[in-house]
Amino acid sequence: MANLKVNICGVELKNPVIAASGTFGFGKEFNEIYDIGVLGGVSTKGLTLEPRLGNPVPRIAEGYGVILNAVGLQNPGLDVFLEEDLDFLKSKNTAVIANVAGKTLDDYAGICARLDGKVDMVELNISCPNVKCGGMAFGIRPESVKEVTSVAKSALKRTPLIVKLSPNVESIAVNALAAQEGGADCVSLINTLTGMVIDIERRRPLIANNTGGVSGAGIKPIAVRMVYEVCRAVDIPVIGMGGITCAEDALEFIIAGAAAVQVGTANFTDTLAMPKIIEGLSRWLDAHGVKDINEMRGTLVLN
Amino acid sequence: MKELRVTVAENVPIAKNVYKMRFLLPEKTEGLACGKFVNISVGDGAHLLRRPIAICGYDETSVTICYQLKGAGTRAMSEKKVGDTLSCVLPLGNGFVVEEQEKRIALIGGGVGIFPMLSVLREYAGLGKEFYSYIGFRNKDAVCMEEEFSALSQELHIVTDDGSFGDRGNAVSAFFAGIDAANPDVIFACGPTPMLRALKTELSARKVNIPCYVSLEERMGCGIGACLVCVCKRAGGKGNARVCKDGPVFAIGEVEI
Ligand SMILES: Cc1cc2nc3c(=O)[nH]c(=O)nc-3n(C[C@H](O)[C@H](O)[C@H](O)COP(=O)(O)OP(=O)(O)OC[C@H]3O[C@@H](n4cnc5c(N)ncnc54)[C@H](O)[C@@H]3O)c2cc1C
Ligand SMILES: Cc1cc2nc3c(=O)[nH]c(=O)nc-3n(C[C@H](O)[C@H](O)[C@H](O)COP(=O)(O)O)c2cc1C
Ligand code: FES
Numbered sequence A: 001m002a003n004l005k006v007n008i009c010g011v012e013l014k015n016p017v018i019a020a021s022g023t024f025g026f027g028k029e030f031n032e033i034y035d036i037g038v039l040g041g042v043s044t045k046g047l048t049l050e051p052r053l054g055n056p057v058p059r060i061a062e063g064y065g066v067i068l069n070a071v072g073l074q075n076p077g078l079d080v081f082l083e084e085d086l087d088f089l090k091s092k093n094t095a096v097i098a099n100v101a102g103k104t105l106d107d108y109a110g111i112c113a114r115l116d117g118k119v120d121m122v123e124l125n126i127s128c129p130n131v132k133c134g135g136m137a138f139g140i141r142p143e144s145v146k147e148v149t150s151v152a153k154s155a156l157k158r159t160p161l162i163v164k165l166s167p168n169v170e171s172i173a174v175n176a177l178a179a180q181e182g183g184a185d186c187v188s189l190i191n192t193l194t195g196m197v198i199d200i201e202r203r204r205p206l207i208a209n210n211t212g213g214v215s216g217a218g219i220k221p222i223a224v225r226m227v228y229e230v231c232r233a234v235d236i237p238v239i240g241m242g243g244i245t246c247a248e249d250a251l252e253f254i255i256a257g258a259a260a261v262q263v264g265t266a267n268f269t270d271t272l273a274m275p276k277i278i279e280g281l282s283r284w285l286d287a288h289g290v291k292d293i294n295e296m297r298g299t300l301v302l303n
Numbered sequence B: 001m002k003e004l005r006v007t008v009a010e011n012v013p014i015a016k017n018v019y020k021m022r023f024l025l026p027e028k029t030e031g032l033a034c035g036k037f038v039n040i041s042v043g044d045g046a047h048l049l050r051r052p053i054a055i056c057g058y059d060e061t062s063v064t065i066c067y068q069l070k071g072a073g074t075r076a077m078s079e080k081k082v083g084d085t086l087s088c089v090l091p092l093g094n095g096f097v098v099e100e101q102e103k104r105i106a107l108i109g110g111g112v113g114i115f116p117m118l119s120v121l122r123e124y125a126g127l128g129k130e131f132y133s134y135i136g137f138r139n140k141d142a143v144c145m146e147e148e149f150s151a152l153s154q155e156l157h158i159v160t161d162d163g164s165f166g167d168r169g170n171a172v173s174a175f176f177a178g179i180d181a182a183n184p185d186v187i188f189a190c191g192p193t194p195m196l197r198a199l200k201t202e203l204s205a206r207k208v209n210i211p212c213y214v215s216l217e218e219r220m221g222c223g224i225g226a227c228l229v230c231v232c233k234r235a236g237g238k239g240n241a242r243v244c245k246d247g248p249v250f251a252i253g254e255v256e257i
Helices: A078-091 A105-115 A142-155 A172-182 A217-233 A247-256 A273-287 B072-078 B111-124 B146-152 B171-182 B193-205
Strands: A006-008 A011-013 A017-019 A041-043 A060-063 A066-069 A095-100 A121-125 A161-164 A186-189 A193-195 A212-215 A238-241 A260-263 B002-015 B018-024 B037-040 B051-054 B062-068 B085-092 B104-110 B130-137 B155-160 B186-190 B212-215 B231-233 B240-242 B249-251
Touching: A017 A273, A060 A212, A066 A217, A078 A095, A078 A105, A095 A105, A105 A121, A105 A142, A121 A142, A142 A161, A142 A172, A172 A186, A172 A217, A186 A217, A212 A217, A217 A238, A217 A247, A238 A247, A247 A260, A247 A273, A260 A273, B002 B062, B002 B072, B018 B072, B037 B062, B051 B062, B051 B072, B051 B111, B062 B072, B062 B111, B104 B111, B104 B171, B104 B193, B111 B130, B111 B146, B111 B186, B130 B146, B130 B171, B146 B155, B155 B171, B171 B186, B171 B193, B186 B193, B193 B212
Parallel strands: A017 A041, A017 A260, A041 A095, A095 A121, A121 A161, A161 A186, A186 A238, A238 A260, B104 B130, B104 B186, B130 B155, B186 B212
Antiparallel strands: A006 A011, A060 A066, A066 A212, A193 A212, B002 B018, B002 B085, B018 B062, B037 B051, B037 B085, B212 B249, B231 B240
């Protein structure tokens, strides 16, 4: 059997398949369907210092081969996570990645300081509106990507920092470089692409928030291209995601240069998607005589 | 709950734009009960979300659902033939439970909301309960399952929006017209949100103190409680509840409708 273990900034994952933030909660529900200990890691629902109720419903809609969501960061707040969910996740012997969000730089500093040393990695969601910057997301301009990264990094003495990049920007490679300069240990991408679906009878957007984040199978070619561009731009490890549904999809990201992958929407289509991807990777590598998944990484040959 | 590949055993129209599908379970499945639902894949690559559909009936080896054709997903389901397989996650959510001491049960169903009511009748048939059923349809073309409702209910009132079958009216007004005679120990309801809202308003206006449980609908992502897509508001500002996991059946006073 081929080796599936990967090492990302000193954290060993038993395989490169991680549950994407927001699609997997804190793991308890999926663990009723299968043992989530088989996963390389779990990125939690986006956490904020205070509990948040999120957006009005409907929060979800479908497009062809994609979905749109606007959950609006509903979460129970950091305290509840630390008290009620962290021990369970840790007991499953899978890497725990705390996905965090905030409205101000102080929010990011505060939440990172409190998570330092308690989880395997922190993943910074910088797609949220920055209240001090007229509501423009931290993740849009390279200068603010660098600033929020360095603020988070200085609050994290022991835990590696992943910065999760938004695709709704001028150049995702430039923003990746800004994160690296700000001190990120790793970058992950892509977060959702902003979209809209309209109910023509009511002449209104289907989602209460009007716009939503597009994810799922249909966004994969865009995500692969962006991961490829970012891998060329930075020296730190890259975690790729966007539309992965099977082992072959995951391998595209790894060949483009990703050290690991995350799987989001596919968990909705198929609750067993991730265990199937892990088995599929193992089968593919064995069938192709590849001894170690790390041998696949960044092996892309351009035309 | 688990994900299974189920095999279509029957998939036929039972009223205008309403289909009944019975599918076979490949293995023994614990926890099937009235008021719970299944989350079924429509079986093509274009639709990434499963469709939540109430359990209408079940036995050791199969489950029956009844669904209305709404959009592309339910249309794709209606094209499935006997022997085709679909991926299904089940059983999901909390269902309707009749307590030992509750003998007289009022069932109020509107539109596709009649199917979970039928599942209650089927589950508690022959257990010494009396059912008073009030079911409403848009018009006579939409009427279905009336014979089974009639066979299992002490009393059945069928109404249609246009009076083309039974009395003209809606299920909630039919219920309030019969409430004193029925004198129920508990009330179960499922139907469109305006119907449930009218029920809630009228119950409190009349100061009726009978326990009442309603089944809610909301658009879903995961269907198992992980993604926080399907929420409704808990009454009294107590935050959100997940329709898929904390519901879909709630005490009427527990949630905002
Ligand atoms: C717990 C529960 C039980 C249900 N039981 C039944 C039943 O027994 N019989 C029946 O006919 N219908 C039932 N519904 C409604 C049914 O889920 C929708 O009619 C169906 O999903 C529509 O799919 P579509 O592809 O035809 O429509 P589209 O409008 O094309 O669907 C697009 C998306 O919106 C979702 N959606 C659309 N309408 C609804 C809705 N009313 N509720 C939830 N999601 C919706 C779909 O699931 C899909 O993800 C139930 C809904 C819930 C939440
Ligand atoms: C319902 C839903 C909720 C999400 N919530 C978050 C979140 O809280 N934080 C975050 O960084 N990303 C969130 N995402 C984005 C995913 O983690 C992922 O980046 C995106 O969906 C692309 O991957 P996919 O195509 O495999 O779903 C969410 C996605 C979905 C579908
Ligand atoms: S649909 Fe995911 S929590 Fe209900």
